[in-house]
Amino acid sequence: MADEIYSSLILLTYKNKALLSYKQKDSLDEGGRPWSLIASTKNIHETFENAFERRLQDELGIKVDNVEHVSDSFYHASLTDSNVNQIKREEGQLFSFFTIKELKNLLLTVPTREFVSKHGNLISEIN
Numbered sequence: 205m206a207d208e209i210y211s212s213l214i215l216l217t218y219k220n221k222a223l224l225s226y227k228q229k230d231s232l233d234e235g236g237r238p239w240s241l242i243a244s245t246k247n248i249h250e251t252f253e254n255a256f257e258r259r260l261q262d263e264l265g266i267k268v269d270n271v272e273h274v275s276d277s278f279y280h281a282s283l284t285d286s287n288v289n290q291i292k293r294e295e296g297q298l299f300s301f302f303t304i305k306e307l308k309n310l311l312l313t314v315p316t317r318e319f320v321s322k323h324g325n326l327i328s329e330i331n
Contacts, residue, residue, distance in 0.1 A: 211245040212277035213319050214256050215326055216268070218288055221301035222327045224316070225263075239302075240313040252279060264299070265292035278319050280326050304328055 216223040224239040242263065246255035253271045256279060260268050268281045293299060302310065304327045307320050320327075 211243045212252050212255075212279060213241040213243050213315055214260075214271065214279040214281060215241055215274070215319060215323065216260075216281055216283050217327055218283040218301060220328050221303055222307060222320075223283065223299055223301055224307075224310075224312075226298040226300070227296060238311045238313045239300075239316065241316045241319060243315075252277075256281070263297075266290050274323055274326070278323060280323070 222241070224241060226237065226239050242256075242259065244252065244255045244259035246252050250258075252273070256271050257268065260266055266283075266287045268283065268287060271279055271281045274280050291299060304320070304324050307324070307327075312320065
């Protein structure tokens with residue numbers, strides 16, 4: 205689509221943990237695919253903050269007002285108890301919270317690993 209540009213990642217933190225997603229191929233999926241932060245692609249006429257608000261509403265069913273730019277194409281927002289309690293999960297879609305220590309032992313997408321390498325301090329310092 206001509207109106208879309210590159211995507212960005214958002215780190216969603218809650219009680220010193222990061223929310224990551226994993227998409228199962230089917231119910232018998234035994235893994236092997238990497239975990240990822242939530243990604244969003246914006247169109248030319250919106251900000252990344254607005255694109256993330258839209259994406260989080262569509263994918264997780266939550267509204268997050270405090271999206272902040274961290275660096276390059278990386279963003280961060282802290283989740284509330286209400287946000288976490290309202291997260292919806294569609295079939296084949298897994299979400300889980302991980303500590304920084306747990307993230308170091310997970311198979312992550314390259315952009316997610318880069319984000320954690322640069323800004324992992326956000327996981328334990330904010331919340």
